[in-house]
Amino acid sequence: MSTQSPQRPESPGLRMGRPFGIPVYVSPTWLIVAAFITYTFQPMVAMELPDRDTLVTYLVAFVFAVFLYVSVLLHELAHCVVARYFGLPVKRITLYLLGGVSEIEREPETPAREFSVAFAGPLLSLGLAAVGFFASDLFPVGTIPHVLVWQLWISNLIVGVFNMLPGLPLDGGRMLRAGVWKLTRDSGKGTLAAAWFGRGLAVVLVLYALAAPAMTGQGTSWSLLLWSVLLASFIWIGASQSLRVARVRARMPQLQARALARRAIPVTPEVPLAEALRRREQAQAGAMVVVDHEGDPIAIVNEAAVTATPEQRRPWVTVGSLARTLEPSLVLPADLSGEALIDAMRGAPSGEYLLVERDGGGVYGVLVTADVNRVFSGV
Ligand SMILES: [Zn+2]
Incomplete structure (x- = not known):
């Protein structure tokens, strides 16, 4: 994910370092998600590593949570490095509850550049997934490294594919925006189309979470529903903000x-x-x-x-x-x-x-x- 919202609070959390000169912060909300991932992932680890201590399986689950966010950080860094290559100022990267946010302070000047900045993130995630897929063969099944690498390739695949969904504020939305911008030569129309697709995605996500249990014949999965609603609100709010920005931009010429x-x-x-x-x-x-x-x-x-x-x-x-x-x-x-x-x-x-x-x-x-x-x- 990547957004361009300059109005975020000034202190986004703990500063972790400056890879490529880009300050990276971890928001305290990340601890919530780390705890949640550790808790939900531990039973799977316990199944894969039956003769390990419960404590060890929790530790492995926690290490997975950390690695997952390192992959998210690499995804954001890919956006930022490409943005900087095009001369766009990058303020910082923040890792928080739902992933990462890159704050890039100016928009790319052409649809091709917009597409490149947006595509860099998912491309890196899919690349990591491919590396993980082949690397998992290097470790014997039933060992800790195998469990970690296996889960990481799947997670990176999910991160890559999810972010390519064609609706703002997701990367796929920015790619769609670039496409419409290129076709109509109007970046405003690109934003409108991609923002409405974003709102549509949010609705589909919640409907899916409601319908999925019925289709599989299982009871309602509350954690699936919770995460879907959380993600859907994030997407809906981001899409609505893009719509507002597009409308403001459309009125700019009247402003003299x-x-x-x-x-x-x-x-x-x-x-x-x-x-x-x-x-x-x-x-x-x-x-x-x-x-x-x-x-x-x-x-x-x-x-x-x-x-x-x-x-x-x-x-x-x-x-x-x-x-x-x-x-x-x-x-x-x-x-x-x-x-x-x-x-x-x-x-x-x-x-x-x-x-x-x-x-x-x-x-x-x-x-x-x-x-x-x-x-x-x-x-
Ligand atoms: Zn992204």
Whole structure:
């Protein structure tokens, strides 16, 4: 699995090392899954190694859990190494409850690169499975190495095949996205198709877990159901997030600072709010910029603070006290648009920004964050 969600918590767990310069973390939730794998896998080990102590079979089961996650780590490293080869920044890999996540901070520029980054992981898992399959013959049946290698090849086969299922956020979903992107030359359409396939997969997974016991004539398998629901929710949430990102991207071209700007009137800081609002209404403007006595802008009046000031207090409050001092990061070129605009706003979160002409041509107006958000509301 691999996702591109920059909004994960900053401390993802225990740092284990930096293979290929990529920081690897293990989340505490991994301990839960290690315990679970050890517990469910132990009876199988006990069957394969009948004359071993129970304690030894638990240890073997635990070693299997560790090796399984080492294979998952190698799978993620394959994604990251290919991503880095294409010049994409890789932040870190985190191993957690459901496997591994690679945080790659930019998307590949072409469908072919997207496909390569996505395919690298499953390809490595399938490669490990093949190696394990042949290596298991090297050890006599009934020995600990044979049990471990045998189980590892099967697990890597499952990891490889599962991740190739064609729906986001799985690797197969990204491969499908790359395919649709290539055919339609529209990465947005690729995301939409692969995300809907992802949602479909989630539904199929739960239906399968519900129907499988009936088909095999056995009772409901609660652990199968539990894991299916867990995986299905992971896939559903990931697919929905991709859909949201695709919808936001689709609206990006409408996002032009100049088109969204409010006309602003200049006021000096000592002007009472009530008077400033009267002037604003008269000028039919939407914002107020605080200027010094030379007329140079020094602050922007915070609209939220204005709204929060009760009517009867407004004659006694100066606009200067409700304004945010203009730092350089709050002054944006009026011709900013799309993702460049979003990046600039993210870099300096604020309710208002001053828009200016690039060549020192003066103030164009005020960009209100709420107006920008309105473009995306309902997404
Ligand atoms: Zn993967």
